[in-house]
Amino acid sequence: MRVAHVITRMIVGGAQENTLASVQGLAAFHGHDVALVTGPETGPEGDLLAGLEAEPGFEVVTAAPLVRSINPWHDGRALAWLTRWYRDWEPDVVHTHASKAGVVGRIAARRAHVPLVVHTLHSLVFHAYQPAPVRATYRTVKRALVRFTDHYVSVSDDIRQRAIAAGIGRPEQHSTVRSGFATDAFVAGLVPRGEARSRLGLPLDRVVVGVVGRLFPLKGHDEVLAALGPLARRFPDVLVAFVGSGPLEPELRRQVRELGLDHHVAFVGRVPPAEVPVAFSAFDVLAHASLREGLARVIPQGVLAGVPVVAYDLDGSREVVTDGANGFLVPPRDTRDLADRLAVLVGDEPLRRRLGGVGADRIRVEFSVEEMVHRLDALYHRLATEHPVLAR
Numbered sequence: 001m002r003v004a005h006v007i008t009r010m011i012v013g014g015a016q017e018n019t020l021a022s023v024q025g026l027a028a029f030h031g032h033d034v035a036l037v038t039g040p041e042t043g044p045e046g047d048l049l050a051g052l053e054a055e056p057g058f059e060v061v062t063a064a065p066l067v068r069s070i071n072p073w074h075d076g077r078a079l080a081w082l083t084r085w086y087r088d089w090e091p092d093v094v095h096t097h098a099s100k101a102g103v104v105g106r107i108a109a110r111r112a113h114v115p116l117v118v119h120t121l122h123s124l125v126f127h128a129y130q131p132a133p134v135r136a137t138y139r140t141v142k143r144a145l146v147r148f149t150d151h152y153v154s155v156s157d158d159i160r161q162r163a164i165a166a167g168i169g170r171p172e173q174h175s176t177v178r179s180g181f182a183t184d185a186f187v188a189g190l191v192p193r194g195e196a197r198s199r200l201g202l203p204l205d206r207v208v209v210g211v212v213g214r215l216f217p218l219k220g221h222d223e224v225l226a227a228l229g230p231l232a233r234r235f236p237d238v239l240v241a242f243v244g245s246g247p248l249e250p251e252l253r254r255q256v257r258e259l260g261l262d263h264h265v266a267f268v269g270r271v272p273p274a275e276v277p278v279a280f281s282a283f284d285v286l287a288h289a290s291l292r293e294g295l296a297r298v299i300p301q302g303v304l305a306g307v308p309v310v311a312y313d314l315d316g317s318r319e320v321v322t323d324g325a326n327g328f329l330v331p332p333r334d335t336r337d338l339a340d341r342l343a344v345l346v347g348d349e350p351l352r353r354r355l356g357g358v359g360a361d362r363i364r365v366e367f368s369v370e371e372m373v374h375r376l377d378a379l380y381h382r383l384a385t386e387h388p389v390l391a392r
Contacts, residue, residue, distance in 0.1 A: 001380060001390075002090060006037045006082070006105040007097040008068045012046040012270065013214060014297050015122040018155070018179040018372075019097050020048055025180075025373030027058040032377075034058040035089065037082070039066035039101075044245045045214055046270055061085065068100055079104045079111075086112035092390055093118060093380050095153075099125050103141070106148040115387050116380070119145075120153045121163055122179070123294040123315065142168050151383055153376070155179040156295035156316025175379055179297050180372025183364045186304055189277030196281035200268055206239040207346050210283035210307070212276075212298040213290065215246030220289030220312070225255055225265075227289075227339035232264045235346050240287070243279045245270040280305035284352055285345045286327075288312065289338060295319060300367045303327075306357035310341045326358035 003026055007019050019036070027034040038049075040062055049060065063085070065077035086094065086109055095118040096105035102119050109117045126138035143166075152174045154160035160174045197204055213219045221242060228240055242252070242265065249267065256265045271279050280286070286302035288311040295316030302309045303320060309327035311317040323329045328341040345352050365371060384390040 001092040001384065002033045002035075003093045003095060003380065004035045004037055004086070004089065004091040005095045005097065006063075006066075006101045008039045008066055008101045009041040009043070010036075010038050010048045011041075011043045012048055012273065014179060015097055015120075016048050017181065017273065017297070018120070018122065021180055021182075021369045022095075022373060022376060023058045024056070025369050026377065029370065029373055030377045035061055035091070037061045037063055037066075037085070037105075039068065039078075040064055041068055044247065044270075046245075046272075048273070051273075066101065066104070070100070075100075075104055079108050082108035083111045086114055092116060092384065095120065095376075097122065103145065106145055110148045115390050116150050116383050117148060118151045118153060118379070118383075119149050120155070120177075121159050121294065122155055123292055124159060124162060124166070126166075139166055142166070146173075149173070151175065151379065153177045153379070154294065156319055158314075158316045158319065159294045175375075177372055177375045177379070178367050179295065180367055180369040181297055181301070183304060183368045186277050186301060187364065189274070190305055191278055191281045193281055196278045199275075199278055200241070200271075200282050202241060202266060202268070202282055203239065206237050207235065207284050208282055209238060209240045209285045209287050209342060209346070210243060210279065210302075211240060211287050211289075212243045212279065212301075213288075213296070214244050215242065215248040215252060217248060218291045219246075219248075220287075220291060221248065221252055222255065223289035223291070223312075223333070223335055223338065224287050225252070225259060225261065226335040227287075227342060228261055228264055229259060230336075230339045231342055231346065232261060234343055238346050239264055239266060241266045241268050241279075241282065243268045243271055276301070277305065280307060283307045284349075285310060285342060287338070287342060288317070289330075289335075291332060293317075297367070300363045303357065304360050304363050304367075306360065308345055308352050308355040310338065310345065312338075320359070320363070322359065326355050 023036045026032045093116045094109040096102045126135040286309045312332045313329035321327045
């Protein structure tokens, strides 16, 4: 089949890593003719395409007008550009990711009479932390796009169920496909804790709570800082390591200074994708207090690295973390409980060893790139058999 994956930008981030792994796997494992269509923007998070081989096995197409911000002029040009490109390239499947590419990419696909149009819900753009009118507008837009969409892929069962409940398509139009990563390579990339901390510039004699993600609003860094104050008073040797970069870094550094937490926070910065296992090797505990995720891949990565996880109990977190078995789940925005649960693990090394890695064997299979790509391939073929043109 000819399959085009469309996304606005290829920064270092979960949705982008999912998209890149999908196009690589569909081309390499299943022999599809695959194109990755992306806008031109990058950012402080880094560019995932920078490290690609000269011949990656799939076509990379840059759509100049496909930018992230809402701009009627650029959006109209992007719609026209994609419509022309689809007509020229003639894909059997267009698979879109993220909000902007999901809107213009799907409408253009219908205009170009692409047989199958699939959209991945990496998260839901409407959420509880928006003003009600904004949330209602996003939900209305999502419902309106159903007529341009044959099937939805969600990265967690929770996202799938909430999308259906919000009136986004019929239940039979939805599937869950975990956001896969190279689980075997991730495990092979783990190193001894002392070596990891030396490479990241972290002290060897501190209890390190890792926070991995873009420094961006709603990603939970300020939630962790709110919990860190009482935690640091109980455990003077605790250190929170922020791994990632993004536009919120100056504000977070200001908060750290004002809260007097300089001794307890390290800004590690962006770690290249190949070095991510090293970062997890340095952690004693993983904290994930993001307020808006589908199912952040850092959570299964933490389990795979043998690190107990403390996460907000929202979206797909409970599909990986079993409370009391391999970590703890905390009610969203309850920074007091977040501090208490972190304290339980920070103060109890035997408990950290006992909880760390429980369920890793399941994660290694269920979240593998091979499993994700196999499910996508099976989905495309099933949908193709139901389509009158492709079924011939």
